[in-house]
Amino acid sequence: MSKGTEEVELAKRLMSGDSSAFEPFVTLFQHKLFHYSFLTCGQREDAEEVAQETLLKVFESLHTLREPERVRSWIYTIARNVCYMKRRKSIFAPEEEISLDQVMPSFRQDGSERKLEIADWSSLPDAQAMNSELRQTLQRAIHSLPDIYRSVLMLRDVEELTTEETADILGVSTDVIKTRLHRARLAVRQKLDQELTTAGVAS
């Protein structure tokens, strides 16, 4: 089953007046929107409010959604706007750019060998076994990204939307999404790497 099928099915049922889809739809998106807002706004207490306000706007304007296939990008567009209202910050405020050089690791010559200056990642657990310290480090790393990068990483990796859906929500080309996603991932990787080197988040 492709990503987002469940959401689309529920949206179709809701739009045809099938009220039995209401609770599953609310439960599914309340969780998704909570995590999205928490990582975007950085405030746990705001995240539940953002989820509620977003869902309210969703139900108030459900009749304006012409294609249920686009329900995910439509809802995250609304959530993004609600988040910004909460932070009282313009979506159009100038944003810091991340250059590739800033987030690429460097090499050093060790005798005849070229070594990469990165931490030992083998001590870190698999994603399924992330401990709370590592999770918090990750949340800080995501939250500290400049917004134009964080928004792409949130939609593509955390919410697992497609490149096309993300481009649709953010109103930029798919090539821009790919470039920003790569830099965002490299920046998060670098922050985890720094933590590993200095504090040892694996323990």
Place this chain on the structure above:
Amino acid sequence: MTKLECKQIFAMLSEYLDRELPADLCQTIDAHIASCPPCVEFVKSLEKTVAYCRGAGTSSDGPHPLSAANLEELRQAYERSAPVLIKNRPAAS
């Protein structure tokens, strides 16, 4: 395709991991990585970063269940929209 430097590989790694690169370029990168320990190390760290980010949205540390009042607010909004939705429903469905 000419031989690629590690840094050139690093610049394309997300598209490589997301399988968004043309097949010939993927093969060139595979061939390079197979014999380059620093690249293997770096790819693993980036793969792990992406896996962590995917896990960031599904922690057990989720929202509180909606209060009855909040759920009711949403249900009323849906019920207000429902007549318009049903009116707009395509005849074929």
